[in-house]
Amino acid sequence: MTLAALDLTDASAAGQLIGFGLTRGARPVEGSDYRNLLDRYRTDLRFKDTVDTFAEGLGLEVLGTPRTGLVLAPEPTGPFATRLADLKTAMDAEEKLVFGLILVAVAAYAYPNEVDLDDPDTKLVDVVKLDDFIRGAISGLRAIDAPDVSNGERARTAADVYADMPSLIPTPHGRRKQGCTLRAIEIVCGWLVDQGAAREAKTLGPDTFQLTDRFRLLVADSAGSEALEVLRTARRTEVTA
Amino acid sequence: MAENEDGGGAGLPPLVSPAADATARGRWRALVLTDPIHKLVRNAAHAGVDDDVYDLRQLAMAAVDLAVASMGFAREALLEEVVDALAVLAARMQSGEEHAPRWRDVAQLVIKGLLNDAHEQRRFSYTFADLTDPGATRFDTYSFRLLSLRDTEYGPVLIASDQAVMLFLDGLDVDIEDAEAALAHVLQRQLDDERFDAAVRTATMAERTSLGMSAMLTDLLDATSRDVRSHDWLVDVPDRLGRARKHVAGRIAEEDKTLEHVQNGLDGDVSPAVRVASGQIVDLLRRAKRIHLDLHDRLVGARDVFLTAQVRQRLARRRRLRLLAIGEELFTPILALPAEPATAVVETFADRSLGVRVPRLARFDDIVDLLWAPPRQREVAEPDVEDPGDEDPTEDIQRYPEAVLRTARDVLALTRTAPLRLSALLDAAAAVDPSVVDGAVDDVVELVLLSALWAFAPDISGDDEEQAGEVDLLASGLAAGDDGTALNHPLASGADLLVTADSPASPAGELAAALSSEGGRR
Known part of the structure; x- marks a missing residue:
């Protein structure tokens, strides 16, 4: 296949589509420019290549085109990357672990198996239910993995850190105070909403959030495999150490 | 069971007729389809919702009806619209302003029940014991959803599954295309026999069936244009699309004929009752025809999407293997990991799952504002604002x-x-x-x-x-x-x-x- 020179109007259109993908709140409703470009991306292979290449140059990767629009994943070193550390200043090590753990738990709760990652259904996350889910997983783990007495003092595991944090510390106003896991889950859900990875689902009650296709694709095609890789390395060093 | 028949020895005829056995699976499915609704009624008791006050079964049916009925058209039923509509129905079941806060709770309860929220919105799953082979009993799992939530450009919408469409059509596990054709024949006969009341009922059912079929195909079409990976492209999808196109085209022609037939009947000298019934039939048939025309348009368009998608599927390989099970392979092992390496894993996950952030240049004004502003204590809850009450100075208790x-x-x-x-x-x-x-x-x-x-x-x-x-x-x-x-x-x-x-x-x-x-x- 010989490649003809790139049409400059295509370059402009590709840039426009990526711009829509980066804009929070841009929705490809019927008849909008965004929708037309998205349809073109879905059907016109050449345009798709142009957009993909353009995005690559910006440090982005197109993960998919669900109905809500173009889903982009940033290169971790690129200008569009989001880091956990950017979202909250002055996090200590334990806080970072708890927040990160909650994010993994959200994914595990919503998409426990491979098939769930391909399922376009939107999952709901409830703050209290998620805390129950994490604590349930921790007690399940303890039931199998009784503390190793021979080893003397056992290193504090991620499960210990989470379990040691109280579930709820109420404020005088009946809200959740900093330092409890329910508040931490609330904060993480707030981040997800800010990042367009979730929406508040007030229609179905307070504390209820609805995950978006963006989060599903990011977990499926980017975060999951990378985290698994780090996990494998960590376990390997643990075994050899 | 089969052994009992053989070894019963008393020469009794088998209790289960062969015919009953052959239809067992179909009837079992029809039975199981309604089970999630019974479950949600039972769970509602724990949430303090009285089944005698609010007819939850009817609310669940209404939710399914709304979802199925709007899938045939350009926009699906928004979650909010459905909850609102159910709240209105709930209000009719228990009127009075003092009950108003409950209405929405009841609506939420019904929707969450249909989404199987009690089990992390998984599929409803039931096990069928297959007894057709006398030698062995096989257990099959039948999993299905009723409603599911999808994120769309309009906001969250409710999608009805094929099983919900069955529920919508009296819970019968039938081939919906056959059912449509059969209903058309019945309608024709009833019209010929001038049984207009029966014909109105049949036309109503025919219209519902069209809606149901439209809902099923809409989902398939949506999946077609959205994601190639989730369907069997070689056999199943093209087959179903082809069949659907033929069927819909056939139905449009048939409906024209029936419409003409009814309208011709109206030209003659007819009683007012017949005139009213015929009017209803004409309305229903027109609606069904509109659904079919709409569907036909989309089916024709889907052919192109399907073809390009096929090309794309051949060219674009899936980039990575998707992680197997996040729960078992990632979440549980992380929990067991010592805190330090666990932090590294979850940080990697977090950095990649949070998506893009558009860098914004810090503006001088913002920085000055930041420096001026007292340190923000985000975590302190906002104080409850006291109600200042009436402004009437003579009434001020202070x-x-x-x-x-x-x-x-x-x-x-x-x-x-x-x-x-x-x-x-x-x-x-x-x-x-x-x-x-x-x-x-x-x-x-x-x-x-x-x-x-x-x-x-x-x-x-x-x-x-x-x-x-x-x-x-x-x-x-x-x-x-x-x-x-x-x-x-x-x-x-x-x-x-x-x-x-x-x-x-x-x-x-x-x-x-x-x-x-x-x-x-x-």
Whole structure:
């Protein structure tokens, strides 16, 4: 296949589509420019290549085109990357672990198996239910993995850190105070909403959030495999150490 | 069961007829489809929703109806619309404003039940024991959803599954295309036999069936244009699309014929009853035809999408293997990991799952604002705002009543004739007629005491609002001095101040006007 020179109007259109993908709140409703470009991306292979290449140059990767629009994943070193550390200043090590753990738990709760990652259904996350889910997983783990007495003092595991944090510390106003896991889950859900990875689902009650296709694709095609890789390395060093 | 038949020995005929056995699976499925709704009714009892008050089964049916009916058209039913509609129905079941907060709860409960929220919105799963083979019993799992939530460009919408469509069509597990064709035949016969009442019923069912079929195909079409990976592209999808196109085209032609038939009948001399029934049939048929036309348009368009998608599928390989099970392979192992390596894993996950963030250039104004602003304490909950209540000043409970003010003023006016000791003023205040101040003698005493203190040492820091208002106004014409006499009074102790009025005109005169217009707080 010989490649003809790139049409400059295509370059402009590709840039426009990526711009829509980066804009929070841009929705490809019927008849909008965004929708037309998205349809073109879905059907016109050449345009798709142009957009993909353009995005690559910006440090982005197109993960998919669900109905809500173009889903982009940033290169971790690129200008569009989001880091956990950017979202909250002055996090200590334990806080970072708890927040990160909650994010993994959200994914595990919503998409426990491979098939769930391909399922376009939107999952709901409830703050209290998620805390129950994490604590349930921790007690399940303890039931199998009784503390190793021979080893003397056992290193504090991620499960210990989470379990040691109280579930709820109420404020005088009946809200959740900093330092409890329910508040931490609330904060993480707030981040997800800010990042367009979730929406508040007030229609179905307070504390209820609805995950978006963006989060599903990011977990499926980017975060999951990378985290698994780090996990494998960590376990390997643990075994050899 | 089969062994029982063989070994029963009594020569009894088998209890289960072969015909019943052959249809067992179909009937079992029809039975199981309604089970999630029974479950949600049972769970509702735990949530304090009384099944006798709110007909939850009917609400669930209404939710399915709404979802199925809107899938045939351009936009699916928004979650919010469905919850609102159910709340309206709930309101009719238990009317009265005092029940209003419950209506939405009930609607939420029904929707969550249909989404299987109790089990992380997984599929409903049931096990069927297949007994057709006498030698062995096989267990099959039948999993299905009723409603599911999808994120769309319009917001979250509710999608009805094929099983929900079955439920919508009287719970029968039938081939929907066959059902449509069969209903058309029945309708034709009823029209020929001039059984118009029956024909109206059949036409209604035919319209519902069209809606159901449209809903099923809409989902397939949506999946077609959205994601190639989730469907069997080689056989299943093209097959179904082809069949659907043929079927829909056939139905449109048939509907035209039936419509013409009914309308021709109307031209002759007919009774009003027949005219009404025919009118209804025409309406229903027109609606069904519109659904079919709409569907046909989309099916024709889907062919192109399908072809390009096929090409794309051949060219674009899936980039990575998707992680197997996040729960088992990632989440659980992380929990067991020591804190430090676990942090590294979750941080990697977090950095990649949070998506893009568009860098914004820091603007000078923002930075200056940031520096000026006091440190933000985000985690402290906002204080509950007190309801200020009515603005009517006479009703302000924080304010001294008018009668108390007037009486205190009269007491303080005594100083105009001669300087008085605080103890004397307090006695005078304590001696006022309780009926004049509505029993609030203590308030008069307090006001007099505060005024004297204010006259001695005005609180100019201004941050204590309790002192402001009436007190400083009353005290503004007064001066108080401490000449060393000790105060020995049951109400106060300290120095027995000598209170004098600055000018004979104060404090009553013009201050009275100022007081009445400027009601301060205690």
